[in-house]
Amino acid sequence: MIRSLVTGLAVAGLSCAVVVPASADDRPPTPQNDPFYTAPSPLPNVPAGDVLKTRKVDLYVDILRLFPVPTRADQVLYRSTSATGTPNAVSGTIITPLTTWPGPGKRPVVAYAMGTQGLGDQCAPSYQIRTGTEVEVAFIAQAITKGWAVALTDYEGLGTPGTHTYATAKSEGRALLDVARAATRLPAAGLDPTAPIGVFGYSQGGQAAAAAAEQAASYAPDLKVVGTATGGVPADLDLVAASNDGGIGFGLVAAAAIGLATAYPEVPLDNVLTTQGKELFAKIKQACVAEIALLAPGRRLNDFTTVPNVIKDPRWQKRLNENLLGNVKPSAPVYLYHGTADELIPYQGAQQLKARYCAAGATLEWHVIPLGGHVVTVSLWGTNALNWLGDRFQNRPARTSC
Incomplete structure (x- = not known):
């Protein structure tokens, strides 16, 4: 039911798509059988965020692949950094609306961190969004219909060879910042290096988003991060x-x-x-x-x-x-939300994260979702978090709950 609801919302948000049915034989190979996901060896000595490989792809919102998304989509393999500081290669997807951005300023980019997908390479968002099996397409659709570009990371080891470093905040945050860099450095995407960057994520994505917010100033000072909307964060x-x-x-x-x-x-x-x-x-x-x-x-x-x-x-x-979140002040405002009845990520941890951010001097807007379970909370509140990023893109001042 949840998958049907999400797909329906995405289709509604992108109703201008031209229906071009895709056959089963047309489905892309899984990452395990797709050489695109394998980095050049040795790994080129290039800055973090540089694109190593790129190809244009089609995205779908349904498992039958009847509804191609009417956007420019480029799959990328880009240079990032592991939790221990080792250069690595991470895969992702850059999605750019076909409409002209009316302003103000440059077209914004949402650095989008997916919630838990799994550990198998076939779970990689860059693969699932091409096969119509990605359940988070509703929020991606909302961002696109607002005219924002979206930069999706697969995280370290998901899709690419090796094991996914699931739940490792440091590497997740770096992979997320670097896919935003990759988006602004990819000529085909037509994005500006000075574009405002909004960070968005929930659950594992919330962990990645918060980690990106904390590492942005030190790891990616070249990015213009204007705000982070994060929820269901496994901070501790x-x-x-x-x-x-x-x-x-x-x-x-x-x-x-x-x-x-x-x-x-x-x-x-x-x-x-x-x-x-x-x-x-x-x-x-x-x-x-x-x-x-x-x-x-x-x-x-x-x-x-x-x-x-x-x-x-x-x-x-x-x-x-080392992966405990909240002890570093994010350089840009943060929007944090959590359900009081979250059955997977304790609400107590979110309260403690809020307290640590406030003690660090963060500009933090805090929202409690009464009786909200883990999935219910993002279903009810994710759009509000995205709209908060829209205010940051419009240069409106952020309020604080500290």
């Missing part, structure tokens, strides 16, 4: 793990452990998994989010490791603390 991974261990979100705990252990190879994981744990984690590495949610609900990490409470290991705690 220790708290999120404790809340979901033994609950319905255990599959996501396991996925986060895989992602962080990929980003930081020194943390113990593979070498402490039981035989059953290795089998489960191997499945998760190849799965998208719907399948992950059905794997081992109600189980605990201790059920699959030979060492109890493995993430309390000092090596784990060091890296988890």
Whole structure:
């Protein structure tokens, strides 16, 4: 039902599309079978955000691929940086409206961070948006109909070779900032390097957006970031793990452990998994989010490791603390929202994030969604967050809740 609703909204928002049915034989190859996703070797010594490969693609809002999106869309492979500072290659998509931007100023760019897609390469947004299977197309459609360009990141290791560094805030934030850079450096997109950048994301995307907001001044000072709209943020991974261990979100705990252990190879994981744990984690590495949610609900990490409470290991705690959000003041205003009944990302964590941002001196607009669950909250409030970015693009002053 949610997928149908999202697709319907997207189609409504892009109703001027010319219907050109696409056959099943026309579907693009999966990233595992598509050489576009493989970076040149050795990786060129170019600045972060530079485009390594590009190709024009068609986007669809339905699984039958009956409704091509009437925009300019370019898939890119671009240079970014891992959580530990190593240059890497990340894939993404740059979407530019065909209409002329009326102003004020240059056409804005939304650096869009997707919510959890999964760990299998076939879950990459740049692939799903070409096959009509991406569930977040409604918000992308809203941005496009406002005349904004959209820069989508697949994140590190999602689509490209290797394992996705899921839940690693530092690499997610850098991948998001760099896809915005790639958008403004891609001649075919026709965007200006001085264009205002708005950052948007929810759930995993909220983590990435907040991380981008915190790293923008130091990592990407060349970008004109004017605001970040973020919600459902897993700001404290220790708290999120404790809340979901033994609950319905255990599959996501396991996925986060895989992602962080990929980003930081020194943390113990593979070498402490039981035989059953290795089998489960191997499945998760190849799965998208719907399948992950059905794997081992109600189980605990201790059920699959030979060492109890493995993430309390000092090596784990060091890296988890490095990815704790809220201790760095974002250089631009932030819009933060969270549902009080979020069953996956504790509301307590959002309250603590707000407190840390306020203590750091951030300009922060805070919104509480009473009784809002995880999916319900973004469904109810995501449009408000996008509209808040529109105010930033119009140079209207931001208010603060601190």
